[in-house]
Amino acid sequence: MTVKSTSRARKKAAPGVPDPARAGVGAEPELVQLLTPEGDRVEHPEFPLTVTPEELRSLYRDLVLVRRFDAEATSLQRQGELGLWASLLGQEAAQVGSGRAMRPGDYAFPTYREHGVAWCRDVDPLNLLGMFRGVNNGGWDPNEKNFHLYTIVIGAQTLHATGYAMGITKDGADDAVIAYFGDGASSQGDVNEAFTFASVYNSPVVFFCQNNQWAISEPTTVQTRIPLYRRASGFGFPGVRVDGNDVLAVLAVTRWALDHARTGQGPVLVEAFTYRMGAHTTSDDPTRYRQSEETEAWKAKDPILRLKAHLEKEGLADEAFFAEVEAESEKLGLRVREGVRSMPDPDPTLIFDHAYSEPHPLVDEERAEYEAYAASFEGGEHH
Amino acid sequence: MAGQLSIAKALNEALRKSLESDPKTVLMGEDIGKLGGVFRITDGLQKDFGDDRVIDTPLAESGIVGTAIGLALRGYRPVVEIQFDGFVYPAFDQIVSQLAKMHARALGHVKMPITVRIPFGGGIGAVEHHSESHEAYFAHTAGLRVVSPSNAHDAHWMLRQAIESDDPVVFLEPKRRYWDKGEVGEDPMLPLHSARVVRPGTDATLIAYGPMVKVCQEAAQAAEEDGRRLEVVDLRSLSPIDFATLEESVKRTGRGIVVHEAPVFLGLGAELAARLTERCFYHLEAPILRVGGYHAPYPPSRVEETYLPDLDRVLDAVDRALAF
Ligand SMILES: Cc1ncc(C[n+]2csc(CCOP(=O)(O)OP(=O)(O)O)c2C)c(N)n1
Ligand SMILES: [Mg+2]
Numbered sequence: 001m002t003v004k005s006t007s008r009a010r011k012k013a014a015p016g017v018p019d020p021a022r023a024g025v026g027a028e029p030e031l032v033q034l035l036t037p038e039g040d041r042v043e044h045p046e047f048p049l050t051v052t053p054e055e056l057r058s059l060y061r062d063l064v065l066v067r068r069f070d071a072e073a074t075s076l077q078r079q080g081e082l083g084l085w086a087s088l089l090g091q092e093a094a095q096v097g098s099g100r101a102m103r104p105g106d107y108a109f110p111t112y113r114e115h116g117v118a119w120c121r122d123v124d125p126l127n128l129l130g131m132f133r134g135v136n137n138g139g140w141d142p143n144e145k146n147f148h149l150y151t152i153v154i155g156a157q158t159l160h161a162t163g164y165a166m167g168i169t170k171d172g173a174d175d176a177v178i179a180y181f182g183d184g185a186s187s188q189g190d191v192n193e194a195f196t197f198a199s200v201y202n203s204p205v206v207f208f209c210q211n212n213q214w215a216i217s218e219p220t221t222v223q224t225r226i227p228l229y230r231r232a233s234g235f236g237f238p239g240v241r242v243d244g245n246d247v248l249a250v251l252a253v254t255r256w257a258l259d260h261a262r263t264g265q266g267p268v269l270v271e272a273f274t275y276r277m278g279a280h281t282t283s284d285d286p287t288r289y290r291q292s293e294e295t296e297a298w299k300a301k302d303p304i305l306r307l308k309a310h311l312e313k314e315g316l317a318d319e320a321f322f323a324e325v326e327a328e329s330e331k332l333g334l335r336v337r338e339g340v341r342s343m344p345d346p347d348p349t350l351i352f353d354h355a356y357s358e359p360h361p362l363v364d365e366e367r368a369e370y371e372a373y374a375a376s377f378e379g380g381e382h383h
Numbered sequence: 384m385a386g387q388l389s390i391a392k393a394l395n396e397a398l399r400k401s402l403e404s405d406p407k408t409v410l411m412g413e414d415i416g417k418l419g420g421v422f423r424i425t426d427g428l429q430k431d432f433g434d435d436r437v438i439d440t441p442l443a444e445s446g447i448v449g450t451a452i453g454l455a456l457r458g459y460r461p462v463v464e465i466q467f468d469g470f471v472y473p474a475f476d477q478i479v480s481q482l483a484k485m486h487a488r489a490l491g492h493v494k495m496p497i498t499v500r501i502p503f504g505g506g507i508g509a510v511e512h513h514s515e516s517h518e519a520y521f522a523h524t525a526g527l528r529v530v531s532p533s534n535a536h537d538a539h540w541m542l543r544q545a546i547e548s549d550d551p552v553v554f555l556e557p558k559r560r561y562w563d564k565g566e567v568g569e570d571p572m573l574p575l576h577s578a579r580v581v582r583p584g585t586d587a588t589l590i591a592y593g594p595m596v597k598v599c600q601e602a603a604q605a606a607e608e609d610g611r612r613l614e615v616v617d618l619r620s621l622s623p624i625d626f627a628t629l630e631e632s633v634k635r636t637g638r639g640i641v642v643h644e645a646p647v648f649l650g651l652g653a654e655l656a657a658r659l660t661e662r663c664f665y666h667l668e669a670p671i672l673r674v675g676g677y678h679a680p681y682p683p684s685r686v687e688e689t690y691l692p693d694l695d696r697v698l699d700a701v702d703r704a705l706a707f
Contacts, residue, residue: 345686
């Protein structure tokens, strides 16, 4: 016997409550956009942006290199060089636009997918691959580039970002913090607590939500019935929805938000409306839960193609420039491939190395036990 | 249920049977619907039972367990899935302070028939937070029952028994054994909280549960080639613990070695060693030894083999026990 239940009222939105579908693709009217998918520049009254041709070219270069790095990592995973990879495919503009909006003294708190932000913070891409290869659980000094460790436990880093921002306020500094998280993460208690703390302490933190429409297999409608950026108003700070595939709009909105935060006006929620073009990670099979038509529709909004179209239409870049970026991207791919393949496995005693900053007798005892045990295999007399 | 089933499939069948037999049973979790869970344990169940009974929840573990408690108060029998061991902690308050204590606080007037399924343990080459063994936290909490199957038969029947239990049960699934196949019999054979001697022996007793039972069986096999006969007991239930079965075995062999992936320090082995020492003191030829993880965060996957007990570390402990 199969007990099939009748579905209850959930499907219909109550009067006054926006249609949950608006959390999905059909939400363009609310998007801040400065560059159309066709590559035409449009103005937005609240978010003016002046960019030089040189800046445009350099944004393009970042987008291309980040995508290349990501593709390389995906193929390294397929070849068994990495245990896992979380691709940013489709989210390059959201990451490069926001990453480039930061000042050197600002601080970023990423999830596990912010490879494009890491790039803008000048974190060596090879450093990012250590944890995906399984040679470390972080692998860089967060304070060196003001780029925190990747955080896998969904939402936890938003509180760390808020605390860091509280410290900035105490210091009387004018730095700002940006906390990355996903549409799925918006449901976590930690994220909502971060909103609360940031709001009551008026902390200089920008909550940057990449709404890529999916949390593994769950569409955004499982998490929310209103567009995510509107959550901010309930907490008492502004929220903006930006076209996450438009690097110029993301740059303008994030710059504005960071300045809003650093000038003592408190937190901002930015929802970058984008799309996860690939699988959730290399372990995932999206054909089980989403239609290829949806992915196809988003292809037309590709963040790189639109900037390229703009550069070409406006005559801001020539063949030589594109060829140069292509060559640089080949070089990056090679460096990443070779770097990963020659990444050494750590010595097993790494296990004991950093559990505490001060000596700990139990750790010392277990390390000694382990070393004696490992030594018993040398010479092959064990079992 | 004739034939060989993987542990994953045996669990899937158990959920199906539970959904069929009790309309109050509901499944809740992240990605358990269309995707069938990241390990496919709920594969096909939403399609057959509807999204009202196999519920994709928002991404919030505290929310999942907390609302399961409310549903239980309303007469439902929730079975919740935590996607990976390392993601149960946001729900820690709801499990240890709310779920575990509700029955006692209500002086028995309300029941909390909730099953919290968690894939646990390491050995799959995963990134961090995907390989934790946190059973001691739950076993340490009065009000929770904690079990962990090691094979397909137990996976199936223990899950059904856990769901039928009117107490909250933390059900720890040995994720690295999900694809191991075994025969699933027509009836459970044992009550939920009984241990089982899975290999008889005379020289020492290896005590394990979940993923380490297989390691101990292999160790016992290897030891036999050296003329040593090791008994292996599959604990199955971590709270309560079937001390009668353990006591009988350890008194007979005179030696006990507890093996788990969790850190040795204050792990389940500590409780087992203390109680068995009290109960079997005059029969013991050696102290109860423990083999397990180190007092350090679960390491990156390229060195997890060092962290996890394997055949050699078990046999090393056997050597030490026999040398006393
Ligand atoms: C606390 C916690 N629960 C569950 C998971 C498993 N998990 C990893 S990513 C993910 C979905 C995240 O979705 P979203 O926040 O939208 O970010 P995206 O992956 O789309 O970038 C889930 C459920 C986790 N890492 N942490
Ligand atoms: Mg998402």
